[in-house]
Amino acid sequence: MHLNYRHLYLFWLVAKEGGLSRAAEREGLAVQTVSEQVRALERSLGHQLLKPSGRGVVLTEAGRAACARAEEIFRIGQHIADEVRQAATEPVLRLAVGLTDGLSKLAVHALLAPVLGDARLRLLCHEGESAHLLGELALHRLDLVLAGHGAPATPGLGLGSERLLSSPIVWMGPPVWAEAAAGRPFPQCLDDLPLLLPTAHAALRLRLDAWFEQHGLRPHIVGEFEDSALLALFAERGLGVFPVSAAGAADLPRSHGLSSLGRCGDLHEEIHAIRARRGMHHPLVQRIVDAARTG
Template sequence: MINYKQFHYFWATAKAGSIVKASKQLHLTPQTISGQIAILEASLGVSLFRKVGRGIELTETGELALTYADDIFQTGNALEEMLRAGSKERSRLFRVGISDAVPKSIAYHLLAPAMSLAEPIKIICREGKLESLLGELAIHRLDLVLSDRPMPSEFDIKGRSNALMECGLSFFAANSFQASNLASFPHCLNNAPLLVPGEDSAVRKRLMLWLNTLRIQPQIVGEFDDSALMRAFGQAGVGIFCAPSIITDEVISQHNVTKIGETNEVVERFYAISVERRANHPAVVAINTAPSKIS
């Protein structure tokens, strides 16, 4: 079994960047910390740090161990805060994974029901690829995952995918582009520079199929996993871009662009994915039972 005091010394050193800095923070001698980390490495049969010049850096194993240490000690700190606080001040941890295909403003609206509960909630959001987030969900390091697709069938996880929102797709362009393209939508997309979501986005295939059906062939000038980055390029006039219709007003006001058209033939859907063990978490229940939003 891991000696958690030694593991804490490892964590503190990794976060501080050196044994000397960690020793000052922990009010211990550098010799004590280095000795305890050496004992931890010997007991586990691994090297967590390696020497680089006069300093140290994490090994690949050390970097992996640090991700677990972050969760362990952040949870421990939250537990201590909860136990020390009065009953009215206690907050419950709610750990959410957000697929990078989900626009951040959409994520906020979907998570909002959890923030208005009578029981205080402390939310921890992590963003990443869906496959990685589902792995975290499977070992209960996350309570919920927001995604633009349901849980893939190849994942052997006992869980549920609850559809939270469905809406059409709108297209936007910088005002300079709008002035020079007079064709009606969607034919103005033909031969036009187009920015599209990355291949991991569920809406990407539906968008391309719709364009092919209409025999519209835009010039794909950029692919983006991050929707916010795609909008920034669109705002700069690099090309036309799309976004869920439900956030049209927000896109126009934030990026000073013009909506050139919309379609309900290409639908974006957003899901809350949870596992049985976390299904009764009050924040998960609140999100899954909130009125559905369809635009």
């Protein structure tokens, strides 16, 4: 069906004004012209939208549905001129970043920090499964993917990667659990505490499970989360203690009232920058990579 938006606009105007005459007067048109165009819209939709009521018209049930959607369309349309003018006069650097499930949001923020102060930045962040994000990257719908692993060895995708971060894991918790762990050596104290962990889809979770076994720990897991920021929130509310990369933990004590229980020197979170070779020269992506190299 081809929808004539001029006809839709006049119908919407009639509905708002409560009559054909008032809508015609507002637009400087003949009443017959407005009536004909509204009837043309009704024919294209296959339903009556207006019905006579006294000296005016009212919406039918079908008309109410059409009017609600038209209201949304024309409300959005009112912003087009402002947005076009802004885009034409203010330089914008668009940066579309994919974040694979399970990455520490705090560590990601630290990696993106070198570009966040750029007044030209228009940042778009997408979170999802690795395969989907890499497909979007290969199609150049994303400029960068941050993942817990390097690019797959798939020549057809044309992807390259490098490790930006390898940060030791720190265990954090609210005061109630930090006090409960006091007096016991780390990491054995974790046996007595409720643990909040990333779900099994996260690359870090596999390394955590191996680390528990290596140290003879029997973890008491009370929660598993796909979103690391949500995990930190539940920890802050007292549900348990959780692991986070040292790079992402720098602001936690100040912002969340959390304390460090201990650091795992033999367990790290890795974050890799994956880029399409055709898009290697994005200035903001290069700034992120250069800052990670020197940092």
